[in-house]
Amino acid sequence: xxxxxxxxxxxxxxxxxxxxxxxxxxxxxxxxxxxxxxxxxxxxxxxxxxxxxxxxxxxxxxxxxxxxxxxxxxxxxxxxxxxxxxxxxxxxxxxxx
Numbered sequence: 238x239x240x241x242x243x244x245x246x247x248x249x250x251x252x253x254x255x256x257x258x259x260x261x262x263x264x265x266x267x268x269x270x271x272x273x274x275x276x277x278x279x280x281x282x283x284x285x286x287x288x289x290x291x292x293x294x295x296x297x298x299x300x301x302x303x304x305x306x307x308x309x310x311x312x313x314x315x316x317x318x319x320x321x322x323x324x325x326x327x328x329x330x331x332x333x334x
Contacts, residue, residue, distance in 0.1 A: 254304060254305065255302040255303065255304055256297060256302060256303055256304070256305070256308070256329055257297070257300075257301060257302035257303070258297055258298060260279060261297070261298045263277055263278045263279045264276065264277055264278070264294075264298060265278065266291065266294055266295055266298060268288075268291050268292075268295065270288070271288060272285060272286060272287055272288055272291060273285075273286040273287075273288065273290065273291025273292075273294070273295075274286065275291075275294060289312070289324075289328065290328050290331070290332075292312055293308060293312065293325060293328050293329070293332075294332065296308050296311050296312065297332075305322050305325045305326045305329060306322055308325050308329075309321045309322045309324075309325045312325070
């Protein structure tokens with residue numbers, strides 16, 4: 238469903254993970270105040286999501302690639318705390334499985 242690209246920054250020698258969906262055109266997302274549903278046209282599967290997972294998926298489906306930090310900032314509209322970035326990483330790992 239989703240893929241991770243890992244790049245190594247030469248100067249800082251840190252790993253940066255960027256998430257993207259190579260099949261993003263296959264997904265139809267429907268949001269509601271208390272959750273979301275995503276339909277995978279390729280497999281015919283339907284998945285129920287929490288509100289925050291639906292918002293995060295919407296961000297992933299509308300951008301080429303994003304880091305957990307940039308996704309967390311987009312969700313909050315402000316600089317995220319490390320706790321929020323960790324939550325985003327956990328949700329992304331759930332999407333990957």
